[in-house]
Amino acid sequence: MRVGVHKIKMGNPGDVSDLKRQIEDGTINPHDIVALIGKTEGNGGANDFTRGFATQSLSLLLGTYLDLAPDAVAKRIAFVWSGGTEGVLSPHATVFTRSEAEPAAGKRLAMGIALTRDLLPEEVGTMVEVRAVAEAVRHALMEAEIDDPRDVHYVQVKGPLLTPASIADATSRGAKVVTSDPNGSKPYARGATALGVAVALGEVDEAALSDEAIAKRMDLYSSVANTSAGGELRNCEVLLFGNSPKAGGDLRIGHAVLKDVVDSHAVHAAIRNAAGEDGDGDLSVDRVKAIFAKAEAPVGGMLRGSRTTMLSDADIHYERHARAALGAVITSVTGDAKIFVSGGTEHQCMPGEAPIAVIVQV
Known part of the structure; x- marks a missing residue:
């Protein structure tokens, strides 16, 4: 495995020109793209639609190279966006490619990707989400061919937050959600996914956790999790990065x-x-x-x-x-x-x- 890392500039959430340029000049092989992590200039809240707009825009472009419909592109490539480019932060995306390569002399960058199933609104911010993410992290660890969890340095998880529509859906079925405030659901959603990482990597014992501990017991944590929540997702996307002796580059x-x-x-x-x-x-x-x-x-x-x-x-x-x-x-x-x-x-x-x-x- 050889992981490539390429940054693309974005003039707005619909600007795909730099990615197109790098594909056309041979810098990026679109068939090798497996994930993208980026920042958009939205507010980062429950009503930040720049993230979905960016995914749609890039999916439309990549679909022309991969001969896939935009929805199929989004299923093939993991898109993780965080809204909010306050101060000097520049809207951009980091594109990750993965290709075959002989192992290097020492440990090199490796990555694994895994998805959870779609979560019900009442499962967001609960132990159900913690366990689902933990399972996905374990799968990503195996895909990255990393044997020692100490070689993991960054686990990016993007999952759903509660929206007015999903809260109404749960209410119509008599199901209870962690909060009826969409923006107030972010701490629960981010916290549950972070704890899922911690459980999978052995940083926290699952026996110490409960629904009541999420977003409250801050003495329980992961040191390598980086989690976000958005209304554009129903499942959780896990991107795990570490160093592996089986990786090249x-x-x-x-x-x-x-x-x-x-x-x-x-x-x-x-x-x-x-x-x-x-x-x-x-x-x-x-x-x-x-x-x-x-x-x-x-x-x-x-x-x-x-x-x-x-x-x-x-x-x-x-x-x-x-x-x-x-x-x-x-x-x-x-x-x-x-x-x-x-x-x-x-x-x-x-x-x-x-x-x-x-x-x-x-």
Whole structure:
């Protein structure tokens, strides 16, 4: 297995010109594309339709190369979008390809993809979702040919949140949902999927979990999960990344924990962790291929002894503040604003902390 990583610029959620250019010039083989993770300029909330628009736009383009209908493209390729490009964050997508290759001398980037079944509205944010994601993560781990869970550095999960329509559907059947607030369902949805990752990788014992623990017991978490929720999905898409001795190519992935939203040291630590035995301790940021991080407001709104208004601003949601702040910090290190920064860290590291994963060329 050889995993390729390609960034594409997007002028708007319907702009497919850069992907088309890279396909036409031979940089990207459309038949090798297996997944895409990107940022759109929507609000990131329950009514953010830029994500579905972007999937539709890219599916229409790729369908012409793959001779598939758009719906079939979306079933063949995993599309994961996060809305919200506040501050300097640039709308973009990272395209992942996978092809045959001989194993390299050391461990190299490998990825596995798995999907859960469609979830009922009343299952979103519950142990049903936790177990479904855990099963999918185990399948992705096998597909990536990673034997040791410690070699996993990033697990991206995108799952459904509750919408007015899905809440009404559950109500009509007499089923109870975790909340009747669509935007309020995001912590439960993100938390359940993160705990699914934690269970599958042995970070949390499933016996310690219950429906009541989701979005509440924040001492239970995964250090490598990066989860999002959107109204455009009914199932959960799992993209698992790690290093495998059976993979080829010249890419590696590593991760670190952001102690707070301005922790530039963790960016460098993740780069060094990705370089591994192939790094020299002063790995050039020019060799960074992609960065994926979560952003969180400081606990109690206090950042290193100073008060912030992230948690008390009535006009701007704290996730948008956090994404903007972290985006600027990471860009100041790498010089590239095409980075994936997603808000909301329920069960993703300790409260106030957040995961960051980096793919580098070695």
